[in-house]
Amino acid sequence: MIHDVAVLGGGIAGAAAALRLAQGGARPLWIAAPRGNAFKPGEHLSAAAIPLLKTLGSDAMLRAQVHRHAHGTYSAWGSNLLVARNAIVQLEGPPTVLDRGAFEDALTAQAIAAGATRFEEDVTGVTVVDGCWHLDVAGQAVKAGFVFDATGRKAVVAGQYAARFQADKxxxxxxxxxxxxxxxxxxxxxxxxxxxxxxxxxxxxxxxxxxxxxxxxxxxxxxxxxxxxxxxxxxxxxxxxxxxxxxxxxxxxxxxTNSSWVAPAIGAGWVAIGDAAAAFDPLSSHGMTTALWTAIQASDAYLAQDRGAMQAYSDSVAKGVQEYLEARHAVYARERRWVKSRFWARRVALAGHPQDAEPSPV
Ligand SMILES: Cc1cc2nc3c(=O)[nH]c(=O)nc-3n(C[C@H](O)[C@H](O)[C@H](O)COP(=O)(O)OP(=O)(O)OC[C@H]3O[C@@H](n4cnc5c(N)ncnc54)[C@H](O)[C@@H]3O)c2cc1C
Structure with a gap:
């Protein structure tokens, strides 16, 4: 049996893609080992994610008691004074402090209820034979016509079929x-x-x-x-x-937590989403929002069976990387107290453009 589409990876990007594809009638096979109980860092969900969760019909899950609004962020950056960045002045609204595990579990449950079939294992090998993906999963060869790579920074497909770049350590x-x-x-x-x-x-x-x-x-x-x-x-x-x-x-x-990305984020029969496509410095607090956005955009392009839409998706990821690198450069440039330390000296010389980045050794 050849599955039309497989989604690899059980984080937010994988769950959102499995959900969106199932909502669009695609019957995805979702290959993702169980989450386990280990604490997963990254809990500040930007308010920019709320429209994306509405698109998925998932916004109500933020009202669960286990999450809360983030009320105040204070930073000593550029001087030793703590400066408040109060939620009231953030135009898009306050971020949410997530119970990350509960949030991922809720998205997972929604994807399965929508019709995604979950195979609770990791993929241990990936090959393409005559345009068909052969995925090694728990000793079986699972076949799929198209693959969504949502395996995070491991990028098990995109890392093999596209160049990966890394802008810092x-x-x-x-x-x-x-x-x-x-x-x-x-x-x-x-x-x-x-x-x-x-x-x-x-x-x-x-x-x-x-x-x-x-x-x-x-x-x-x-x-x-x-x-x-x-x-x-x-x-x-x-x-x-x-x-x-x-x-x-x-x-x-x-x-x-380095800044790294693949270029292009699409290839013959595959698309990368979430951190597998572009992983950002946590200072940006946008990793989860990007995971949701890339999952929706790539799923919609796949559902439309539109090559132009898939190319537009890849172009948007590249543009997002460019904008992110410029913003990161500006934020680090505000701290000038230790320009002689190796960490901050490197930040002064940070790559502000994708073409300045090194190919990733990973
Ligand atoms: C310290 C830290 C703090 C952060 N803070 C924030 C924050 O405050 N706000 C924010 O928005 N973002 C934050 N982030 C970033 C955010 O966590 C990521 O951007 C987000 O988790 C990306 O989701 P993802 O689904 O693409 O990848 P992941 O969450 O990494 O999920 C990838 C999944 O793929 C699975 N996988 C890997 N290999 C395979 C395989 N071979 N087969 C099958 N499955 C596989 C993994 O087990 C995992 O479940 C932070 C990150 C870090 C590290």
Missing amino acids: LACQYAVFACENGEAPRPVTLIEAEERGWWYMSLLADNRAVVNFYTDADLPGFKNAALETQARVPEAIGAYLRDYGFAMQSVPRRIT
Whole structure:
């Protein structure tokens, strides 16, 4: 049996594509291992995602009690003064702080209810024979005429069939903290730059806090496991954690957060969506919105069986990468206190255009 279309990957991009394709009558085979219980970082959903969720008929899921509005973001960036970026002045509205697992589960349930067939395994090999995809899944050869690559930064299809570019070496070390003094912590997000990189702390919807430290993967600050020595946590974040009696609950984990993308984002019989197409610096807070947007655009182009629409999708991804790189350059350029440190010196020289980026070694 040859499936018309297979979606690979069980994150937000994969779930949204499986849902959109099923809503359009395409009966997708969705190949995605179960999520598991591990904490997945990335909880700030931009208000720009709401129209996309409405398109999918999924916006009501944001009203679930497990999520909450983000009310205040404060950053010490360019000076040691904490500056408020209050939700009231964000024109598109306040972001939502998601219970990420609950959100992904709700999208998954909706995709299956709409008619997507889920195969709960990873794809371990991909080949094309006479224009048909042969996917190795749990020892079976699954065949499909068209493939959506939603496998995140692994990009198991796009990484083989298109060039992947990488614009920096940013990586993150993160840990979850639990509040032990019983007091309800003030819901805030704090961003603090320091000599070796920058920190991010956000109160999660369940009143735990996630603390992320970002620097380049090849710099000593990353290898020194900064989060393990809580003394290194910067001033404002440190004071917040101390005041509310937060203690580290999880072993710090490391994850790649570089800016990388494929060009083009489409090929013969495949399309890349979400992080598999373009993965951004978490400072932009737009990864999940991009996952939803690319899933909808690519699904609609597939459903229309319109090559021009598919090309327009790929062109939009390339344009989005260009705009993103320019915006990233402008944001990092605002921090000038440590231009001699290797992390910030690299930011001064950041690639502002896709053609300045290096081919990805991955
Ligand atoms: C530290 C950090 C903080 C972030 N903060 C934010 C934030 O605040 N706001 C925001 O909008 N974004 C944030 N992001 C980005 C956001 O999490 C991603 O952009 C988003 O998860 C992309 O969704 P995706 O579905 O494309 O990829 P993923 O979520 O990575 O999902 C890919 C899926 O593919 C599966 N997969 C991989 N290989 C295979 C295979 N061979 N076969 C089958 N399945 C496979 C994986 O298991 C996974 O389930 C953050 C990211 C990080 C790392």
